[in-house]
Amino acid sequence: MTIGFDIDHPEVLDLPAPPPRAVVAPEPARIAGVGTAVTPESYTQQEVLDLFAISDPKIRSVFLNSAISRRHLTLPPPDSGGNRASEPQGDLLAKHARIAVDMGLRALRSCLDDAGAGLADIDYLCCVTSTGFLTPGLSALIIREAGIDPSCHRADVVGMGCNAGLNALNATAAWARSNPGRLAVMICSEACSAAYTFDSTMRTAVVNSLFGDGAAAVALVAGDGEAADGPRVLSFASHIITDAIGAMRYDWDGDQNRFSFYLDPGIPYVVGAHAEQVVDRLLSGAGLPRSAVNHWVVHSGGKKVIDAVRVNLGLTRHDMRHTTGVLSDYGNLSSGSFLFSYERLLGEGVVEPGDYGVLMTMGPGSTIETALVQW
Template structure:
């Protein structure tokens, strides 16, 4: 049986522009208040989201003007490429590798469209070999960080000794819409930030942790819970208010099923490393997984400092926890469009 994949390194990167939540709330009041009758009632979401600041592809004033899809795409290509390079270089440096040592690159992103995909656009800047295998992954949203990690681990295990770079990069703020007077748009404005995370995986010995198992669960008839609509100005957020109660009711059995298929139980997990989609989602996950209030403390810290960056966010949590010291067994978990949950079990190196 081939050796399991090892986590070799992790790294994160964010844009330079910082959005303080207080400034975003004030700007949202100016933009939505006069035109959206329900905004005053919804404005408390900016205080209850659990976010102090976020990083964005552009300064706050850029979002005050109408933006076309071509404008948004130009920013996506520019900033996503820069963040990819920054996160990848940091992961390579930490692993003691060069870009020429990477055999496969998995790129996870659902907040922009790029053909050729981002890893091809930055290949020259990073110095990838011409024979590198490219695996772009689109459409997994918030679950993409865990699913991309799982894909990278399987590719590393299939070809022992090769190095797999996984990069999740999302520019969620580019989905902000001046034309959509909807609750979903207001909630997204209160939650979303931009960032990238990278990790390197390799089958063999000597990593930070062993990738023990992975799995997914997709609930039937849930396509309308989360996703994008596509219209002339760009992506429009689909963000159902039922996500926290859905997570509280459904996440436990789904995770138990994934663990059970891999011969594990929840009692054997020392730490769940979860995607902090929002303060209410974090609380719902603590209830769903019987973790106790406050157990997902690092998740709350990442949410406070970066907001919900979609796919990279759970890898920000992983990066922060592993720098403190991974527990014996941890399980990455994230929910995303589908509606689905993706999990990966890690066993820390001794």
């Protein structure tokens, strides 16, 4: 009961309490479209070895046993003697700005075409990159170059590495869910050619054998404007392996006077050992066993990383076919790799309504990110 007061009859009145209001949870965001882009030039691993005249048998073995057939790269031009030298850090930053914006714009247009939307429909833009530092960020440059409404909400995720695509997808899906009917877009644009160091060390050989240039974009919308056939983004789960925080990093190399990647040889085993923990936590939140997952979309982190994840999760090679296919055709594309695999999955036409999918990325931290989706 609630207490009321009547002016004509000032005695206290007992009034019935109003019925409780039903709390309606907002609809999850759906993936409405996806698009990808790469740089124009691509090379086989043998061609890269030849271009840089790499003869060390150990380094050649790293390249040729990487399970990578071809990668898109933007290499420095040859000098007068036909040699390709490392570029100064300033040139690399300029290369990153040029390539990341160009690829990002092309991936964005492809994504919007897939979603049946236009630039004027974008209300939120989140841009992800780890291969260079820009201020103003990639989002501002893309908004200017594309002619997107300057009042568009935006965010930049910088320096989180290969796992960052799912970190940003989490934020983008949350914005879409909070703003039903409005289009949110995430772009991952990684100009990995702008983060290479060329020397004779095994540290750089591992990195130089692995990464390629690529960008991917995904559009999300919730509520009345949702796409009927796009999967709903249900939940996320994350795990940082703090004992291995330095196993993957991009930091200053004083010998080279530039930033460079470092990848610890033990990464595959560290990631594999923790994969079950985070995936099972993701699925338990929805009351699902691992066997309920119909589709696995995993970051193409490298041959040994992929094998470690597959074995520890009890997956088949067929489950990981798109992950290994993207690795073979493009190398490791950093934060956008999983969206290249997602695009291939959709292209197969095998997804059925009600199917569950797990998206999974791995990167510095060392970090494993996961998301549960349902068509």
